[in-house]
Amino acid sequence: MSIETLIAAIDAEIARLEQARTLLAGDATQAAKKRGRPAKTAQSVVAAAKPAKKAKRNLSPEGRARIAAAVKARWAKVAALKKAAAKAAAKESAEAAAKPVAKATKKASAKAPAKAAAKPAKKAPSKAPVKKAVVKKAPAKKAVATTPANPVEPVAPDKPQQ
Numbered sequence: 001m002s003i004e005t006l007i008a009a010i011d012a013e014i015a016r017l018e019q020a021r022t023l024l025a026g027d028a029t030q031a032a033k034k035r036g037r038p039a040k041t042a043q044s045v046v047a048a049a050k051p052a053k054k055a056k057r058n059l060s061p062e063g064r065a066r067i068a069a070a071v072k073a074r075w076a077k078v079a080a081l082k083k084a085a086a087k088a089a090a091k092e093s094a095e096a097a098a099k100p101v102a103k104a105t106k107k108a109s110a111k112a113p114a115k116a117a118a119k120p121a122k123k124a125p126s127k128a129p130v131k132k133a134v135v136k137k138a139p140a141k142k143a144v145a146t147t148p149a150n151p152v153e154p155v156a157p158d159k160p161q162q
Helices: 003-034 042-049 061-098 111-118
Strands: none
Touching: none
């Protein structure tokens, strides 16, 4: 074989290897492009720079007046209910205070039990029991003698404390 044929064969082999390398390198770059976040484009940069601005919503003076009137009416209704409840409570307490208290007599007549049996008893209006605040007193302290009957002096321990 001549040197020229050897060089030609080596060149052909190099060309074939380069072609295989470009095919393999092309597949590797395509696989790399598929992974991860896509690259920024000019359009996406411009769109991200200017966010859409929301229109400011203003309340008209008429709308404010309607809302204020509705709130006032609501609170007037609440105040009227409170006032009615207070009036009813005051009326009940006045009626309870106005009722005469029956006094027990020393001698009961024979007709009184018969009248009581003939008349149906009136039921008092039932009220929820009112709980009174109970104030608890602290127990009285006992006098402690300052000097004991048999004074004992402290004794030093045999072993030192560690």
